[in-house]
Amino acid sequence: MVVVANRLPVRRVERDGEMHWDLSPGGLVSALTPALAGRPVMWIGWPGGGVEMIVPAQHAGIELRPVPLDDAEFEEFYLGFSNATLWPLYHDAVRSPAFHREWWYAYVSVNDRYARAVAEAAAPGATVWVHDYQLQLVPKMLRAMRPDLRIGFFLHIPFPPQELFLQLPWRRPVLEGLLGADLVGFQVQGAASNFSRVARRLLGASGTDTVLDYDGRQVRVGAFPISVDTAALIKRASDPAVQARARQLRDELGSPEVVLLGVDRLDYTKGIDRRLIAIGELFADGSLTRSRAVLVQIAVPSREDDPHYRQEREHLEQLVGEVNGSYSTVGHPAVHYLYQSVELDELVALYLAADVMLVTPLRDGMNLVAKEYVASRVDASGALVLSEFTGAAQELRDAILVNPHDLDGLKTAIRHAVGLDPNEGTARMRRMRRVVRRHDVQAWAKSFLAALHDGGGHGVAPPDPG
Ligand code: GDG
Numbered sequence: 385m386v387v388v389a390n391r392l393p394v395r396r397v398e399r400d401g402e403m404h405w406d407l408s409p410g411g412l413v414s415a416l417t418p419a420l421a422g423r424p425v426m427w428i429g430w431p432g433g434g435v436e437m438i439v440p441a442q443h444a445g446i447e448l449r450p451v452p453l454d455d456a457e458f459e460e461f462y463l464g465f466s467n468a469t470l471w472p473l474y475h476d477a478v479r480s481p482a483f484h485r486e487w488w489y490a491y492v493s494v495n496d497r498y499a500r501a502v503a504e505a506a507a508p509g510a511t512v513w514v515h516d517y518q519l520q521l522v523p524k525m526l527r528a529m530r531p532d533l534r535i536g537f538f539l540h541i542p543f544p545p546q547e548l549f550l551q552l553p554w555r556r557p558v559l560e561g562l563l564g565a566d567l568v569g570f571q572v573q574g575a576a577s578n579f580s581r582v583a584r585r586l587l588g589a590s591g592t593d594t595v596l597d598y599d600g601r602q603v604r605v606g607a608f609p610i611s612v613d614t615a616a617l618i619k620r621a622s623d624p625a626v627q628a629r630a631r632q633l634r635d636e637l638g639s640p641e642v643v644l645l646g647v648d649r650l651d652y653t654k655g656i657d658r659r660l661i662a663i664g665e666l667f668a669d670g671s672l673t674r675s676r677a678v679l680v681q682i683a684v685p686s687r688e689d690d691p692h693y694r695q696e697r698e699h700l701e702q703l704v705g706e707v708n709g710s711y712s713t714v715g716h717p718a719v720h721y722l723y724q725s726v727e728l729d730e731l732v733a734l735y736l737a738a739d740v741m742l743v744t745p746l747r748d749g750m751n752l753v754a755k756e757y758v759a760s761r762v763d764a765s766g767a768l769v770l771s772e773f774t775g776a777a778q779e780l781r782d783a784i785l786v787n788p789h790d791l792d793g794l795k796t797a798i799r800h801a802v803g804l805d806p807n808e809g810t811a812r813m814r815r816m817r818r819v820v821r822r823h824d825v826q827a828w829a830k831s832f833l834a835a836l837h838d839g840g841g842h843g844v845a846p847p848d849p850g
Contacts (some may be wrong), residue, residue: 385425385511388502390466390518392429392450393417394443405443408432416515417444420829428501430462451501453494460490463690466518469552474517474541475653475747476773477548479692488554492521495561499525508532511836514565516540521557524564536836537565538608541749542775543575546582559583563598567836571749571775573607580605608832609775610750614824617759620732629729630736637737638716642677642802645738647731647753648745649686650723652696655744655771655788656683660703660719662794667711667718671799674711674718679742680734684725697723735760740801741768743776744788750775754783759820764813767801769794779819782812 393416395408407417426447431439439450453461464487473481499522502512514522514537523535549555562568563583570576573593580596583589589598596603620626637643644663648654663679666672683700687693704721711718726734735741741757751774758768758780770776770783777785784804786797 385420385423385513386502386506387416387420387425387427387513387515388498388519388522389416389427389429389515390462392431392439392448393427393446394439394448395432405440407444416825416829417446420446426505428498428505449501449505451498457490457494458689460484460487461494462518463687465491467687467690468692470517471541471653473548473552474544476542476544477551478746479652481551483551483553485553492557495519495521496525498522499529502526502533503529506530506533509534511536511833513538513832513836521561522564523568524561527564534836535565536567536569536832537562538569538832539575539749540571540610542572542747543570543579545578546585549578549582550586555582556586559587563587563589563596563603565603567604567606567832569606569608569832569835571607571609572778575749576605576607604835606835608828608835609779609823610752611820611823611825611828612752612755612759613826614759614820617732617756618762620729621736621760621762623729626729626733627736629733633733633737637678637680637720640676640678642672642740643738644677644679644740644742644798644802645734645757646679646681646683646742646744647734648683650683650693650697650700651686652692653745653747655746656681656700657696657703658746658788658791658794659742659744660700660707662791662798663719664703664707664710665791666795666798667707671795672802674713674716677802678716678718678720680720680722680738682722682724682726682731682734685723731756732760739766740798741766742798743769743774744771744786744794745774746771746788748774748776752776754780755820758813758816761813761817764810764817765806766813767804767809768813768816769797769801779823780816782815 393407394405396403397406426449428449429451430453431437431450439448442448468482469487472479498519503526506512509532511534516539523537526535577593580593583596589596591597594605596605634643646656646659648656704719707719708717735757743751743754745751754768754770754776768783770780770785771788772785784797784801786794788794
């Protein structure tokens with residue numbers, strides 16, 4: 385089996401004065417590595433550095449094949465077409481997508497390089513699983529080079545409604561690229577339907593939302609909601625050392641009655657600013673007081689080479705400064721803001737320490753943080769405030785669902801979560817825990833691969849939340 389993703393699942397880190405290779409953080413890696421454990425896997429992707437970067441032949445049992453990118457390609461393919469055209473366009477255009485022909489040419493040529501790398505490395509008849517928006521042309525290119533392969537594609541981010549997708553000047557080749565796969569998977573049924581509809585309208589494909597006939601072949605389309613490694617999270621959250629760390633964290637925060645938590649890549653789609661504004665207003669109107677409540681916001685550095693992300697960071701840090709300037713007391717900030725990533729044990733300890741988890745993206749394919757919080761709450765306490773515009777909201781119906789554009793609604797939801805009756809909170813959390821136990825990341829990978837292989841599956845419906 386060959387996995388193809390923009391990045392290899394490893395990164396170079398310094399520990400105790402020496403350089404090591406570690407598994408990298410981020411949604412795709414944290415979802416895929418446990419799901420693939422035990423299978424012989426080759427992973428093809430960019431190592432995250434210049435053309436001269438040398439990566440180990442394997443790490444954690446995964447064979448690694450680097451695809452180099454030069455500086456111009458990094459600018460045009462990665463920062464440009466992937467992150468300044470597709471990323472905003474596919475996330476409801478919450479920022480204006482930029483369309484530049486040079487970026488598109490780089491996207492075509494880099495997709496071709498990935499396809500060639502797979503064509504050279506894959507065994508006869510191998511299964512190839514292509515991931516995400518950076519590589520949408522790979523399925524068609526690869527099929528032309530290696531018709532013997534079975535090709536699956538999974539999109540981790542939303543697929544936009546027609547009205548937005550049609551803006552893309554290269555909408556036809558992108559659709560044709562995806563239709564080169566045997567199976568095209570999305571996080572939610574809405575995204576799968578958006579794709580099928582636009583494929584029928586633009587390319588004249590026929591068929592239903594689950595099987596399309598195109599170019600003399602059948603392409604299956606379906607929703608495969610990604611999930612988390614629930615058993616591993618339960619194990620960590622049950623570890624006495626992690627639980628002790630959670631208690632210690634609460635002490636260090638000044639033993640407030642209520643700890644609120646946000647954990648996100650620093651990205652303008654995650655709605656971190658809405659959350660900070662709402663919290664500021666709740667301190668202002670006395671619904672929250674510093675002696676009672678504290679917000680911890682982890683903002684993991686992301687795409688720091690992109691000016692939009694640098695601006696977003698400045699904007700958030702200004703908001704944090706405003707809330708803290710007005711509502712902190714000496715030695716007791718109202719908002720603890722960390723622009724850094726934390727170790728997984730520390731992350732789980734934070735989930736355990738938090739009474740209220742705030743997940744407020746303007747649009748998000750799934751959002752694993754929401755599911756991780758639920759999986760970690762082993763005593764079934766805690767409340768989740770969750771944006772309606774995340775894929776996770778379709779399964780976690782017992783969260784306190786919010787429209788993050790509606791500041792008053794967001795404030796009401798946070799007030800509701802803070803004051804939630806413990807019995808009701810436990811009942812809600814139990815039902816959400818059932819969802820993530822039944823449908824974990826292993827089940828996700830299994831259902832995708834089963835549909836890719838047996839030809840009969842049409843994707844899975846989200847699990848029954850009851
Ligand atoms: C994309 C889609 C989709 C975060 N901070 C730390 C840390 N993380 C881990 C979380 C979680 C992952 O990163 C973030 O995943 P999300 O799903 O929340 O968001 P994206 O990165 O935008 O992921 C998303 C996902 O792909 C999978 O398909 O759900 O919709 O946008 O696992 O725990 N991990 C550690 N330290 C941190 O500080 N160790």
